[in-house]
Amino acid sequence: MRILFLSYWGLNDGLTTSTVFPHLQLLQDRPDVTAVRLVTIERGSDAQAALVFEPGFAAGKISFEPLRSRPSGNVILNKIEDFTRFPKELIRQIAEFKPDFMIARGAPAGALAYLVWQKIKLPFYVESFEPHADYMRESGVWRAYDPRYLFQRHWEKRQKQLALGLMPVAENYRQQLISEGVLADRIVTVPCSVDAMAFAYDATAGQRVRQRLGYTAPAPVVGIYVGKFGDIYYDEEAFELFQAAANHFGPEFRLIILTPNPEAEVRRKLEAVGLGPDRAFVTKAPHAEVPNYLSAADFAFSPIRPAPCRRFCSAIKIGEYWASGLPVLVTPGVGDDSAIVEAEAGGAVFDLTEPGSVPAALARLAALMRMPGHRARIHELAVRYRSLNRAREAYQALLPGAATAQ
Known part of the structure; x- marks a missing residue:
């Protein structure tokens, strides 16, 4: 399998280090995975910086290419530009890399995966799937009439309908998704994983x-x-x-x-x-x-x-x-x-x-x-x-080629 892994966070973001890199290693360790392309979204100073992919493990199967957001004084216009341009850039990368499917980390990345699916029907999965639009509205960051809220909410609905698999981070949300009609065999709960030994008390x-x-x-x-x-x-x-x-x-x-x-x-x-x-x-x-x-x-x-x-x-x-x-x-x-x-x-x-x-x-x-x-x-x-085994089991249950990987 060839996998394009899309992170909504930048390469140097702590969330990429703590949540994306461990999952990349899990995918690389599978014998049925031949190549993984990590794509991050870079904003701020990193958007124009030279970036070095150093995951802390031997990333033999993994390549890296960022999507770089263009600076803008208007946050809403900046996001509109991102969600207009990034799908085109992802489609270019897909034509070059030829993945079998995408894994998107987080519902905003899942929105980009859906927009790519609209154009070329590349299958996709969404990890860390959460109701991001509602998070932002209930936190007071977005208003109910904010275009970002309205678009993200629609894109999350389409992810529920079209993703081959969803990996919510809480069992509470898995049950909610099932109540909304998402098939249970398409959903595996994967809380944000932690390397318990690396963080053990010293x-x-x-x-x-x-x-x-x-x-x-x-x-x-x-x-x-x-x-x-x-x-x-x-x-x-x-x-x-x-x-x-x-x-x-x-x-x-x-x-x-x-x-x-x-x-x-x-x-x-x-x-x-x-x-x-x-x-x-x-x-x-x-x-x-x-x-x-x-x-x-x-x-x-x-x-x-x-x-x-x-x-x-x-x-x-x-x-x-x-x-x-x-x-x-x-x-x-x-x-x-x-x-x-x-x-x-x-x-x-x-x-x-x-x-x-x-x-x-x-x-x-x-x-x-x-x-x-x-x-x-x-x-x-x-x-x-919070064991990484939860993610390993989710990949085993949802991704194609599970029998080969056993």
Whole structure:
């Protein structure tokens, strides 16, 4: 098989490193796969940069070619131009590479795969299939009359109808798709996969990070947040949550934030809630360094903004937190994860609409951290719920040539 794999994220995006590269390796390892072409969508500074494909494994069967977005001052016009030009460029690549089918990572990439299918009927699958249009509308990023929302919603409907296989990231969404009439044998749930061993707790690495940051004496309680602020995540509310944690754990509380948001802006917001540089460290870390920072922490924040469609998502950060053995402070209704957190003591759920919820959740976290062996037990949640084997099994069930690959 020859496969064109389309990522909606850029080559250097952390989501490409954490979610696309592992799946490329799975495909490359299949004996019935002869070649894979990775196509990413590059925006901003990377749109014109020279890009080097370095997946961290020997990519013998994998080639790479980006789609480069042209800069524009108008976001809507920029997206219109992308979705007009990119299908034509993909069709050119397809004529050259001659894939048997496409795998699109995410519903926006699936929209491009559908637009290609319209022209040349190349079969396609969609991984990480989520109701992206509703995510963006419920987060307040898109309005109901926004052309991006209207087009994306239509394209998602067509993906449900035409994709040979869909891989939603939450069982909640699989059940929803079945209720909408999508055939069950076309759907396999694949939560965002995590290399549980790569993210496993390393006490020595964690201690080195603490010493470098000056988080040593007296023994501090260290919280960590990995990710963005805004859009589907809390922004100002997240900093109030950090303040609540500082109040709960007292002067010994320390905070690590790994974020692509501008450092000066993040520091300004931290200062506003009483967390200066002596208590809060902020940086944009390469994905390979994230496990060491997680090993330096005692618990983790996942401040995802609640919305009805959040129950259909799978946050990669939660899987990585669990793999490091960290109890997670999470909002209700986040994919399958909030329920797992409550049922299996993988952290604590807080709801900003309920008075007293945050202090109660922090008290629950403190109790979990006092339990002997809690990091090893929480690590097993990542092994059970976020293993790459879920993706391997999905490919086995959905892709052609499964019998050959067994």
